[in-house]
Amino acid sequence: MRNPAAGLGFLRDYNEGLVLAIARGAAPFDRASVAAATGLTPQAVSKVLARLIKQGLIAPCGLKRQGAGKPATLYELLPTSRFAVGMHVARRTLRTVLTDLRGDIATSHVTPLPPDFTPRDLLDAMTGAVARLTRDRPQTAGRIAGVGIGMVGPLDHALGIVRDAHRLRHWHDVPLRERAQDALGLPVHLDKDVTAGVTAEAWRRGPAFDDAALIMVESGVGAGLWLDGRAHRGAHTNAGEFGHTVLQLDGPRCACGRHGCLEVLHDLAVADGDIPRAARILAAGVVNLVQAVDIGHVVLAGADLLQHHRTYRAAVTAGIETEVPRADWLTVEVTLSSLGADIIAAGAAMQILDASYGVPSPASAAHAAPVAQPAP
Numbered sequence: 001m002r003n004p005a006a007g008l009g010f011l012r013d014y015n016e017g018l019v020l021a022i023a024r025g026a027a028p029f030d031r032a033s034v035a036a037a038t039g040l041t042p043q044a045v046s047k048v049l050a051r052l053i054k055q056g057l058i059a060p061c062g063l064k065r066q067g068a069g070k071p072a073t074l075y076e077l078l079p080t081s082r083f084a085v086g087m088h089v090a091r092r093t094l095r096t097v098l099t100d101l102r103g104d105i106a107t108s109h110v111t112p113l114p115p116d117f118t119p120r121d122l123l124d125a126m127t128g129a130v131a132r133l134t135r136d137r138p139q140t141a142g143r144i145a146g147v148g149i150g151m152v153g154p155l156d157h158a159l160g161i162v163r164d165a166h167r168l169r170h171w172h173d174v175p176l177r178e179r180a181q182d183a184l185g186l187p188v189h190l191d192k193d194v195t196a197g198v199t200a201e202a203w204r205r206g207p208a209f210d211d212a213a214l215i216m217v218e219s220g221v222g223a224g225l226w227l228d229g230r231a232h233r234g235a236h237t238n239a240g241e242f243g244h245t246v247l248q249l250d251g252p253r254c255a256c257g258r259h260g261c262l263e264v265l266h267d268l269a270v271a272d273g274d275i276p277r278a279a280r281i282l283a284a285g286v287v288n289l290v291q292a293v294d295i296g297h298v299v300l301a302g303a304d305l306l307q308h309h310r311t312y313r314a315a316v317t318a319g320i321e322t323e324v325p326r327a328d329w330l331t332v333e334v335t336l337s338s339l340g341a342d343i344i345a346a347g348a349a350m351q352i353l354d355a356s357y358g359v360p361s362p363a364s365a366a367h368a369a370p371v372a373q374p375a376p
């Protein structure tokens with residue numbers, strides 16, 4: 001299939017990423033404010049602005065009068081110059097969102113998946129969702145930068161292979177990224193659902209959100225980690241199997257084969273209808289995580305959690321306040337996800353935007369390569 005993203009042109013320059021990050025803020029900006037925020041010379045800023053205008057990502061939008069001097073040109077982001085598609089593959093549904101370059105969600109749609117769905121079932125659902133989206137929104141033609149997929153793991157983000165999806169029988173070493181690229185004709189980015197989710201929070205909340213965890217409870221328990229200002233994926237890109245950390249050595253057997261995992265204890269409490277206990281079990285795991293990696297923000301997400309968000313948030317807050325030694329000094333902000341049910345799909349779309357139009361880092365450049373060079 002012809003690749004509709006081939007002519008888009010992705011940023012490969014650190015300074016372009018910096019300027020675009022400023023442009024994503026709501027207000028129009030001028031050359032001097034960019035120079036002050038980035039430390040670049042006004043001449044260097046002018047060159048970057050010219051390149052971004054040429055790519056159609058920003059445009060002049062007016063003049064700023066300043067005393068008796070020459071007025072300064074104001075610029076703004078053109079949010080509909082690029083779009084990204086994000087997908088959340090859950091055990092029963094495929095949720096698809098379309099976001100613009102700012103990361104705002106333009107549309108969201110849910111497709112049911114058959115029980116114990118196969119890779120073919122999923123690819124058919126994905127193709128249908130993208131076809132419907134482009135048919136309903138003709139303005140996206142030729143402007144979709146790619147498709148981000150957030151899926152339950154374990155999976156290898158770097159190779160784009162789903163190793164084994166918990167509780168799905170047909171998902172063993174499936175090269176989903178490559179197969180989706182072939183089916184959709186667009187660059188594809190595959191990541192764990194929780195890592196996509198934490199990226200959504202980070203993209204929206206800015207640089208103050210530097211060490212954080214997204215705790216997700218939805219047909220299982222996972223955690224997306226954002227450490228040192230970027231997604232943390234670990235040695236095998238499989239970080240986040242938070243639900244399979246053990247809380248009780250001689251506890252009940254978990255689907256993963258171990259005994260007393262957080263997930264099995266939590267799910268048994270839910271099955272007993274004891275949500276306060278389920279929330280306390282989750283809180284104990286969160287306290288362990290805070291102790292292990294010293295995070296400053298905990299974001300709670302997932303349909304099963306958000307249904308009882310007051311109970312979960314109160315339990316996690318109380319757990320941190322009473323069980324973390326010196327909680328007066330080690331302050332941790334506990335919030336609910338700002339994007340509700342769309343968070344994973346939106347985050348997957350923002351991963352596409354981040355790889356193509358964010359500030360490049362050595363790690364993201366390595367993982368972004370397949371996005372910029374899709375299968376022909």
Ligand SMILES: [Zn+2]
Pocket residue numbers: 243244245254255256257258261263264
């Ligand atoms: Zn387990």
